[in-house]
Amino acid sequence: MVRIEQKVRDLVSSDPEMRNAVETVLERANDGEVKWVDVKGDITSGHWGRLIEKGVLVDGDEGFELADPEAARAGLENGSSGSSVSTSSSVDTDDLGESSWSKYDKMAGVVTVGLFFAYWWQPLQRLIGSTMNVILGPLVEILPFYAVVMIIALATGLYSTLLQANLMNMEKMSAYQERMKDIQKRRKEAQKAGDDEALDRIQQEQMEAMGDQMGMFKEQFRPMVWIMFLTIPAFIWMYWAIGVRGSGGHIVLQNIVLPLVGKVSWTEGVLGPMQAWIVWYFLCSMGFTQIIRKSLDIDISPSTS
Structure with a gap:
């Protein structure tokens, strides 16, 4: 062992x-x-x-x-070996532990996978769209559609930031990254020193660290499950409301003026296959997310010493 x-x-x-x-x-x-x-x-x-x-x-x-x-x-x-190459990690692997999802995380993951089918299966799309319209429909009646998309982007940016900040263990994420950097550093030192025994031991440690890599992936993906769980219904509503892929529009829309593009229809491709509505959403979402993180002083990137 x-x-x-x-x-x-x-x-x-x-x-x-x-x-x-x-x-x-x-x-x-x-x-x-x-x-x-x-x-x-x-x-x-x-x-x-x-x-x-x-x-x-x-x-x-x-x-x-x-x-x-x-x-x-x-x-x-x-x-007690006289080798100048350190083969032991400076990172305490006991602190890494295992990333475990609760039963609610797993349930959200299953539901999220099911929600993806609504993009192609119109009966489910109509069900989700009409349900979400109870909440978002009144907004369309008093605000232009581009403003409604801005409100959706603001809401998704807010709960995405809060979910990432609260569901990801930044200390554990940092420990994962620090351990891999430490292994790579010691591997290079052993290669330069020509210490084959040290290389073998470091190689074994690297293989064991693959489990830590999986734990790191699970830490990163856990908040994404909840973000998609909350965001996909809003996307399905926009599909349903605009009439993407022939699903039939349910609201009257005016053309939108996009930066560097000009006046376009909501279903017109403006960035390769990406249509105007999704480009507008991502522009708003990225802008609001950065503002929210700065305002709340939330940093979701793991730090390493």
Whole structure:
């Protein structure tokens, strides 16, 4: 188990007295198990607690047992190696944990996937469009359509920013990125030094870090599920109201004047296949989102030291 080996190296490098603690536990373990009374007086309670905290010692049948005795011994041996290349990560991988979605996140994800079918299946599109029209229809009666799209963009920008700020664990995201940068740095150092053993250990660590990459992806995608869950119905309503793809328009529209383009119809392609209505929405959404983030002083980009 590569991580146990790394943890032992980290413990020894941060506190030289931990070497004696690990050696004592390895020596006193009977059938892989060891109790506090077996080592009391030879190691401190603080060192004993650190071994449990880092997962070097785990619960056994009667006391504690070494999670991987061979990896612990390898950690002691590699920790005393004279190589100038560091093969242990400076990032505490225990803090990464696993990214878990709640049952509500998963339910929102399933519903969101179902909502995508409304773009092509007109019965579902009509159902969502007419339902959303109860909320948005009155706005169209008192405001021009471009202003209604601005209000939708403002609302989506606001809840998107708040959802990203509250559902993403920025500290965990930073830890993911920091660990990958640390691995890449040590890999380059090992390559320059020609240390094949260090390269092999770093390669094993990199393979284990792929699980962390998946956790990082899940952290990033979790708020996106809720954003799409709330935004897709508004998009479907615009499809339904404007009459995109022959779905039949349900409101009377005037042409819009777009920057650098001029007067165009709402369903006219202005940026490749992108029609005027969606270009106008994205322009408003990007502008409002930046204003909201600055106003609320919200930074959703993970920072690394």
